[in-house]
Amino acid sequence: MQPSRISTARRNLRIARYAIGVTAAAALAAFAAAARASHPGSHQRVRAGAATTSSSSEQSQSGTYFGGDDYSIGPSGSASPQVQSGAS
Amino acid sequence: MNGFRSMGCDVALPFGTPVDDVRALFAARDACFSRFLPSSELNRVNATSLGLTLVSEEFASMLAHGLDAARATDGLVTPCVGGAILSAGYDRDFALLPRDVGAVQPVAVPPIASLSLLGRGLLRTEPVTLDLNGVVKGCTVDDALALVGSGWVAAGGDIAAADTVVVGLPGGGTVTVHSGGLATTSVARRRWLADGQPQHHLIDPRTGRPAASPWLHVTVAAATCLQADVAAKAALLLGLAGPEWLDERTLAGRFVGHDGRVVLNAAWRSRAPLPLAA
Numbered sequence: 278m279q280p281s282r283i284s285t286a287r288r289n290l291r292i293a294r295y296a297i298g299v300t301a302a303a304a305l306a307a308f309a310a311a312a313r314a315s316h317p318g319s320h321q322r323v324r325a326g327a328a329t330t331s332s333s334s335e336q337s338q339s340g341t342y343f344g345g346d347d348y349s350i351g352p353s354g355s356a357s358p359q360v361q362s363g364a365s
Numbered sequence: 366m367n368g369f370r371s372m373g374c375d376v377a378l379p380f381g382t383p384v385d386d387v388r389a390l391f392a393a394r395d396a397c398f399s400r401f402l403p404s405s406e407l408n409r410v411n412a413t414s415l416g417l418t419l420v421s422e423e424f425a426s427m428l429a430h431g432l433d434a435a436r437a438t439d440g441l442v443t444p445c446v447g448g449a450i451l452s453a454g455y456d457r458d459f460a461l462l463p464r465d466v467g468a469v470q471p472v473a474v475p476p477i478a479s480l481s482l483l484g485r486g487l488l489r490t491e492p493v494t495l496d497l498n499g500v501v502k503g504c505t506v507d508d509a510l511a512l513v514g515s516g517w518v519a520a521g522g523d524i525a526a527a528d529t530v531v532v533g534l535p536g537g538g539t540v541t542v543h544s545g546g547l548a549t550t551s552v553a554r555r556r557w558l559a560d561g562q563p564q565h566h567l568i569d570p571r572t573g574r575p576a577a578s579p580w581l582h583v584t585v586a587a588a589t590c591l592q593a594d595v596a597a598k599a600a601l602l603l604g605l606a607g608p609e610w611l612d613e614r615t616l617a618g619r620f621v622g623h624d625g626r627v628v629l630n631a632a633w634r635s636r637a638p639l640p641l642a643a
Contacts, residue, residue: 359530
């Protein structure tokens with residue numbers, strides 16, 4: 278017995294919906310995977326006013342994110358402060 | 366000292382430093398990332414909390430800083446706290462907050478894994494309200510110093526220095542910063558009540574509530590103001606483990622307890638020891 282045109286159309290519609298769903302899910306998964314794999318900070322420089330800022334996902338792990346001891350502080354004796362930290 | 370007001374705090378530079386470009390930088394960042402300007406890009410992005418959103422390059426870059434900070438602090442300093450800070454009642458400019466905002470209901474802070482960023486594409490796989498306050502000010506101070514090229518820049522007392530500056534510290538005392546960044550996180554300011562319960566702006570993402578910490582102020586020195594600010598927030602959230610956490614990263618930390626007691630971690634003591642009592 279030949280399937281009716283209506284049942285054929287329904288079957289085609291089910292197939293089309295399934296294909297659309299699979300394609301959308303794959304696209305979303307691919308986007309998410311690509312986004313995690315290629316964080317933009319490591320290769321993106323952005324103008325903001327006249328200044329630039331950059332970020333590096335390669336440095337985002339705690340051990341390398343913080344720049345070690347690349348800073349210098351020392352005692353100030355009785356010198357008067359020029360600026361107050363923690364003011365706001 | 367030159368100065369102006371932006372991002373809800375005083376911005377200061379040494380005498381003679383051209384200030385117009387720095388003022389424009391702060392204004393641009395505030396216009397983009399303010400929680401309280403309806404026209405800010407942050408609020409436009411937060412208008413939809415789920416799915417794929419195209420953001421500006423500047424927004425993507427700052428969000429990348431936020432994600433870096435979150436990874437470096439095991440999620441303690443995260444851009445995903447926007448919903449929690451709103452739920453705590455901090456939903457308008459602090460000057461406009463009533464003394465008591467009434468009953469509040471804490472909400473869970475989503476993990477950073479719910480955010481993906483690819484170029485200018487932001488994908489949120491669960492509802493996330495962003496708040497980039499954890500990185501915007503520190504990053505802007507660093508960028509301002511790069512803009513002026515020398516001297517120092519301070520915003521609300523968070524400092525980036527290329528030349529020597531003497532800095533007053535919470536609870537008294539001073540430290541000299543020769544180079545790098547210095548930032549203080551404090552829960553002594555911007556406090557309000559929710560149904561009689563004290564609240565403040567520093568959310569602990571593990572609870573979704575304002576942090577309960579033995580520290581009132583934490584000051585950290587690091588290579589940049591952004592790193593110092595992120596580390597200070599994390600150290601305050603970590604409570605008694607904060608000093609050691611900073612030492613493991615060779616960051617100098619100064620902690621002031623609620624009783625006024627000052628604790629210096631080993632890295633701070635080795636660089637800026639307290640003067641001997643007379």
